Amino acid sequence: MRLNVTVNGRAEAVDDVWEGESLLYVLRERLGLPGSKNACEQGECGSCTVYLDGVPVCACLVAAGQAEGRAVRTVEGLAEGDRLDPVQEAFVEAGAVQCGFCTPGLLVQAHDLIERNPRPSDAEIREALAGNLCRCTGYEKILDAVRLAAARKAGAA
Amino acid sequence: MDFIRATTWVDALAAKAAQPGAVPIQGGTDVMVEINFDVRRPPALLDLTPVAELAEWSERDGVLRIGAGVTYARLIAELGDRLPGLAQASRTVGSSQIRNRGTVGGNLGAASPAGDAHPPLLAGDAVIEAESAARGVRMIPAAEFYLGVKRNALAPDELIRAVHVRPAAGPQYFAKVGTRNAMVIAVCSVAVALHPGERRVGTGVGSAAPTPLRAAEAEEYLAAELDWDSGLPAPVAARFGELVSAAASPIDDVRGTAAYRRHALAVLARRTLTWAWNDYRKAAERCA
Numbered sequence A: 001m002r003l004n005v006t007v008n009g010r011a012e013a014v015d016d017v018w019e020g021e022s023l024l025y026v027l028r029e030r031l032g033l034p035g036s037k038n039a040c041e042q043g044e045c046g047s048c049t050v051y052l053d054g055v056p057v058c059a060c061l062v063a064a065g066q067a068e069g070r071a072v073r074t075v076e077g078l079a080e081g082d083r084l085d086p087v088q089e090a091f092v093e094a095g096a097v098q099c100g101f102c103t104p105g106l107l108v109q110a111h112d113l114i115e116r117n118p119r120p121s122d123a124e125i126r127e128a129l130a131g132n133l134c135r136c137t138g139y140e141k142i143l144d145a146v147r148l149a150a151a152r153k154a155g156a157a
Numbered sequence B: 001m002d003f004i005r006a007t008t009w010v011d012a013l014a015a016k017a018a019q020p021g022a023v024p025i026q027g028g029t030d031v032m033v034e035i036n037f038d039v040r041r042p043p044a045l046l047d048l049t050p051v052a053e054l055a056e057w058s059e060r061d062g063v064l065r066i067g068a069g070v071t072y073a074r075l076i077a078e079l080g081d082r083l084p085g086l087a088q089a090s091r092t093v094g095s096s097q098i099r100n101r102g103t104v105g106g107n108l109g110a111a112s113p114a115g116d117a118h119p120p121l122l123a124g125d126a127v128i129e130a131e132s133a134a135r136g137v138r139m140i141p142a143a144e145f146y147l148g149v150k151r152n153a154l155a156p157d158e159l160i161r162a163v164h165v166r167p168a169a170g171p172q173y174f175a176k177v178g179t180r181n182a183m184v185i186a187v188c189s190v191a192v193a194l195h196p197g198e199r200r201v202g203t204g205v206g207s208a209a210p211t212p213l214r215a216a217e218a219e220e221y222l223a224a225e226l227d228w229d230s231g232l233p234a235p236v237a238a239r240f241g242e243l244v245s246a247a248a249s250p251i252d253d254v255r256g257t258a259a260y261r262r263h264a265l266a267v268l269a270r271r272t273l274t275w276a277w278n279d280y281r282k283a284a285e286r287c288a
């Protein structure tokens, strides 16, 4: 089937999509956007998190056809040209990236948290990121990064 | 495989009637796991997410009608004050991403004994609105909806339109045992809902029998024993816990043993009743 979907602001028409395919597969294998990662394909790890009509979801659990006519924003769509989003900058500076596999999903999820709640408490950060697994960092630097990004955004506002 | 996009409820019912083997999909948080892992290869997926009315809720004559497509995230944000038990249960579902997508309708469709929406729906006397093109609307009380492990009362041509439930008339609580605060399938769970007008306490038990269930004897015991104008005697709370536990028929599995589940159910039931009762008494004393 053909899928019409807007990805990172660009209207895309994707052909030969299998009816049972996930949005994650479409993004990675058909649109050449490998930022969203595929680790578990069962909603457990959060590494495939993308915005679907402005709401963060696991792309592995969205049937491709459910994205018809909708807008998707992936980690590739967070930066503006060469300028990283403050959340991305904070992850780099705080040392929150090791192997980097979990990072794209965490960036989208943390981006959403700070948009909705510019001054999240530690408990709120943990709650928001509870569905994003990281095997490397032990999470402390990730929490640092989110605190830093939130403080910067609040300061700039 | 076909992919059917229903854009109206009438179309959805017609599509389900024409192809009863089509699998409805809303949040996809159950369906897509099965497809990704090749556990299920249905002839068709019937996407209900474009059906706008499924994602709406309304209140009329003191009853909430919650569309099958309302997500957990919206339920918590928009109905948390009116349905605290269901909102508490919703907060324990998966992760933020899962709650942004998963729906009570999907929980009912999957009818897992571990589904977290079921205990509060049972405790709150919820009624499921099912509909088919051929026979129209059928109202199914939650207590009659769960027929077996992952089996519900829907006919092959029926879809879930909504859940009907009264806003809480008294305190409600849900408690669940799991290994962490997120992403856990319940080892077991209990919901209680106080119905002060009827001097009755509703119950729901999850993950401790082939289906979610009400603890009928425990409810009858409280109806006979409770003095609604005084404190909750510890022996009554303890006996209630025992009766809730006795209503279950748990099994040993990877998440826990039957014996552990029995013990935990008694503790959760005693605790949730005590919390609810304390809230109720506090409110009653403030009014007095």
Ligand SMILES: Cc1cc2nc3c(=O)[nH]c(=O)nc-3n(C[C@H](O)[C@H](O)[C@H](O)COP(=O)(O)OP(=O)(O)OC[C@H]3O[C@@H](n4cnc5c(N)ncnc54)[C@H](O)[C@@H]3O)c2cc1C
Pocket (backbone or CB within 6 Å): A042, A043, A044, B023, B024, B025, B026, B027, B028, B029, B030, B031, B032, B033, B048, B068, B092, B093, B094, B095, B098, B101, B102, B103, B104, B105, B106, B107, B108, B109, B110, B114, B115, B116, B117, B154, B158, B159, B160, B161, B183, B184, B185, B186
């Ligand atoms: C990582 C992860 C964690 C999870 N954690 C929990 C948890 O903690 N607690 C819990 O209870 N569940 C949990 N689940 C399971 C799942 O999220 C819930 O069961 C959810 O309520 C399903 O809703 P959905 O809209 O995504 O359903 P879908 O996957 O779209 O559908 C589920 C079932 O319902 C049927 N269905 C959907 N809509 C209708 C309708 N309108 N009429 C008739 N049938 C319909 C479908 O055909 C399917 O059989 C988890 C799942 C994942 C992937």
Ligand code: FES
Pocket (backbone or CB within 6 Å): A037, A038, A039, A040, A041, A042, A043, A044, A045, A046, A047, A048, A049, A058, A059, A060, A061
């Ligand atoms: S790949 Fe989607 S949550 Fe793990």
Ligand code: FES
Pocket (backbone or CB within 6 Å): A096, A097, A098, A099, A100, A101, A102, A103, A133, A134, A135, A136, A137
């Ligand atoms: S940095 Fe390796 S999984 Fe998180």
